[in-house]
Amino acid sequence: FFFVACLCPRALLHGMFVLVHVRDTIKLPPSCFSKDFYDGLKDEINGRYTNKVLPGIGLCVILYDFVKVGEAVVHFGDGAAWVKVEFREVVFRPFPLETMVGKVEKSDASGLLLSLGFFSEIRVPPHLMQQPSHYMPEQGLWVWRTEDEGGANLDLYIDVGTDVLFQVKEVQIDQENHHQPPPIAVPRDTRVPDADKDKAKETPEPRYPMRITASLQGEGLGVSAWWEEG
Amino acid sequence: RLFFFERSLLRFSGMSGLGPGEVEDAGELQFGSDFNDAEAMLLNEVYMMLESRERSLIKMAESSRAEAKANTLASSILAKTKQYCERFQTPNLDPQIRELRQQLSRPLESGPNVGESLKSFQIASIVNLQPDNAEEAKAIIPSLKNFENDEVEHFLKIYRQISAG
Numbered sequence: 466f467f468f469v470a471c472l473c474p475r476a477l478l479h480g481m482f483v484l485v486h487v488r489d490t491i492k493l494p495p496s497c498f499s500k501d502f503y504d505g506l507k508d509e510i511n512g513r514y515t516n517k518v519l520p521g522i523g524l525c526v527i528l529y530d531f532v533k534v535g536e537a538v539v540h541f542g543d544g545a546a547w548v549k550v551e552f553r554e555v556v557f558r559p560f561p562l563e564t565m566v567g568k569v570e571k572s573d574a575s576g577l578l579l580s581l582g583f584f585s586e587i588r589v590p591p592h593l594m595q596q597p598s599h600y601m602p603e604q605g606l607w608v609w610r611t612e613d614e615g616g617a618n619l620d621l622y623i624d625v626g627t628d629v630l631f632q633v634k635e636v637q638i639d640q641e642n643h644h645q646p647p648p649i650a651v652p653r654d655t656r657v658p659d660a661d662k663d664k665a666k667e668t669p670e671p672r673y674p675m676r677i678t679a680s681l682q683g684e685g686l687g688v689s690a691w692w693e694e695g
Numbered sequence: 696r697l698f699f700f701e702r703s704l705l706r707f708s709g710m711s712g713l714g715p716g717e718v719e720d721a722g723e724l725q726f727g728s729d730f731n732d733a734e735a736m737l738l739n740e741v742y743m744m745l746e747s748r749e750r751s752l753i754k755m756a757e758s759s760r761a762e763a764k765a766n767t768l769a770s771s772i773l774a775k776t777k778q779y780c781e782r783f784q785t786p787n788l789d790p791q792i793r794e795l796r797q798q799l800s801r802p803l804e805s806g807p808n809v810g811e812s813l814k815s816f817q818i819a820s821i822v823n824l825q826p827d828n829a830e831e832a833k834a835i836i837p838s839l840k841n842f843e844n845d846e847v848e849h850f851l852k853i854y855r856q857i858s859a860g
Binding site: 481482483484504508511515516526527529555557562564566581582583 | 736740744772779
């Protein structure tokens with residue numbers, strides 16, 4: 466808990482969790498048949514949805530409840546049961562103007578990378594830092610040059626590992642989900658033709674389908690110690 | 696591994712995203728025309744869900760080693776989300792959550808905005824942000840600007856009464 470000395474969001478902040486209606490057809494493999502039907506269904510749904518980004522929607526956390534469960538239809542061939550379901554899923558999906566607390570995970574010339582623990586694609590670009598801020602390449606840290614009460618220069622650093630209060634500026638959630646698994650590392654004793662090696666290097670790092678742009682600009686935002694009274 | 700969901704299999708009611716020309720701005724309460732009815736959750740509610748899921752995962756792990764392995768990643772993500780909710784949720788609120796939602800959803804019985812009620816998102820914001828007074832509430836929950844200060848005070852009073860238990 467920290468004290469913020471003005472009309473600003475207080476310590477108890479939040480990220481937006483919403484309930485989303487989803488309709489899907491779930492495949493229950495025969496191995497699940499021994500469990501209670503709903504438990505099996507719940508496990509399959511959570512296994513499929515938890516920690517996945519729904520295109521255009523947000524990050525799935527957990528199944529909330531069932532709205533409708535159809536009959537299980539067993540197909541010849543794989544012996545699995547296919548069940549039409551409608552359920553509500555808890556989804557993490559923050560909105561612009563929301564304020565939240567995140568931990569600084571990375572700091573480099575492109576800005577800061579913040580993390581909530583369960584979600585880490587939160588970036589603070591240089592133009593959204595407190596102004597004026599600049600990057601110190603030797604330490605790898607961003608510093609806000611401001612003034613203290615006496616008018617003297619005050620350099621406030623943002624250390625990696627500190628918690629910062631940020632405001633959501635923009636949330637991007639891809640409508641299409643093309644996230645590919647990273648290329649498999651080639652074992653050292655395998656001889657790989659040079660052409661293939663270069664190709665592996667060229668494959669761009671897959672972009673995580675949900676990204677938040679955050680701002681530290683504004684009263685009360687940034688490192689909490691900056692705003693504490695005396 | 697992230698799945699590619701075929702649109703034909705999944706139809707999201709009420710969450711189709713923004714249409715052309717729609718601006719997403721929590722201050723104006725326009726998250727895309729479909730989102731307005733979205734049920735926003737209190738952190739306490741999410742925390743409760745995750746705790747019960749954790750209990751059943753532990754039970755499953757006890758009964759099957761293979762399941763335990765498969766659930767390790769899931770349980771670590773859930774653990775982290777739970778940690779976040781635990782840190783920022785309103786303390787001592789669980790028994791009162793339903794009453795809170797019910798009471799805060801009741802429409803105003805008089806005044807310039809008679810008949811209006813708080814939207815789900817606004818209820819969650821009041822409970823999660825705990826503003827001290829109407830002025831602060833309107834500053835940190837911009838969509839409340841359409842209510843009179845008295846009306847916001849009325850909602851805050853309900854919240855205080857119920858959470859005081």
